[in-house]
Amino acid sequence: MQRIGVVTFPGFHVMSFAAMSVFEVANSEFGERRYDVHFLSENGGPLRTSAGLVVETEPFDDSLFDTLIVGGGTEQSFSPSEGVLTYLRKAPEISRRVAATCVGAFTLAEAGLLDGKRVTTHWDYAAELQRRYPKVKLQEDRIFVIDGSVWTSAGMTATMDLVLAMVESDIGPEVARIVAKKMVIHHRRAGGQSQFSALLQLEPKSDRIQTALAFARNNLHTELTVEKLAEVAHLSPRQFTRAFAAETGESPAKAIEKLRLEAARLMLEDSRHPIETIARQTGFADRERMRRAFVRVFGLPPQAMRRQARRDAQLGRELPLGTLPALHDADLMMPATLQADAPSFREFLAEHRQSALRLGPGRFVLQHIPMLSEDAVSTTGHGASIRARSTLQPPPK
Secondary structure (H helix, E strand, O other): OEEEEEEOOOOEOOOHHHHHHHHHHHHHHHOOOOEEEEEEEOOOEEEEOOOOOEEEEEEOOOOOEEEEEEOOEOOOOOOOOHHHHHHHOOHHHHEEEEEEOOOHHHHHHHOOOOOOOEEOOOHHHHHHHHHHOOOOEEOOOOOEEEEOOEEEEOOOOHHHHHHHHHHHHHOOHHHHHHHHHHOOOOOOOOOOOOOOOHHHHHOOOOHHHHHHHHHHHHOOOOOOOHHHHHHHHOOOHHHHHHHHHHHHOOOHHHHHHHHHHHHHHHHHHHOOOOHHHHHHHOOOOOHHHHHHHHHHHHOOOHHHHHHHHHHHHHHHHHOOOOOOOHHHOOOOOOOHHHOOOOOOHHHHHHHOHHHHHHHOOOOOOOOOOOOOOOOOHHHOOOOOEEOOOOOOOOOOO
8 A cells, every 4th residue: 555645734735635636536446555545744634635634644753654645725926835845855755755745845845855857837836936946857748747656747737647646657558547547537648738828828908909919919920110010009019018027027028039939839839840930930030040049948959849749649649538648648758767656665665674773664765666939039615624535555575
């Protein structure tokens, strides 16, 4: 049995329960209780979620867990208590893997567990995560990312994608597919987190700026200067630049680049046009300029993103509709040494039993961790109480 510790705090997001539902269905489909979920908090006792549900929690201690999961919250400062941080800093000693869903990545980063790691988080807070924690290797457009023993997911329902990947790693792909089908989860997430339009993300308020952006999207292959966009909006270039930044929070150059990138990626995924042709049609002028923009924003060059899209499409044809290839999803980034089924927690403890005995309970260490410039626009309530408890099974002798 694998013990799952869910690290909670006052106001933690109720979407964390969505992840727990994956473990629940996996237990049912596997035919036995493979996962044993515990809700943990700094002081233990009843704790209220963001939706008003009350969950009974266990206090932090040195108990061993297969997996520790940190969810997000609705408090915008993302400032965890020192007690939570102290507990999480012990995660490499008391668990096989540690995960963060949604903005839970801020908590792991504050604890120092994400330094040098490839991670993702909710798209709306990605820039803030990178600003606060520059040592983090942010993969903004991923649904989930695995780097060694650290697992992170994007926001909200991406939590289920991450946990489903854990199920596949622990038990196998067939069970994961059955669980996905039972939960009516689509077989893949096309295009990472950027399933939202760049135009919707910019959210211009006035008709003038909306008109200018619509014009730009329909004419990406042309030279889109500030002067041209200002003319479409019936404003002077200076007025346009100020109004644009005030309404969208972006400079015209950055916004046009987003539109170009969105269009280029869709063409990469949905057509067989040469990359040079795509670069010209989306206004990047040449493939090298487009490559630099892709690497800067997506973390991958255009060729790699096209290969991922084709691999996804092939997997989609091979699997029955309504299933999720989980660990084989293009959104997964993990070392080859971790591609096989992960050892059970019992096996993990047996492997490290000697170091655990030598260093004391909870003190063993996991060992098998295997372009555009601003001036170049033209080129570019109340509820039920929930309890989950059990005791840790000792390793085999």
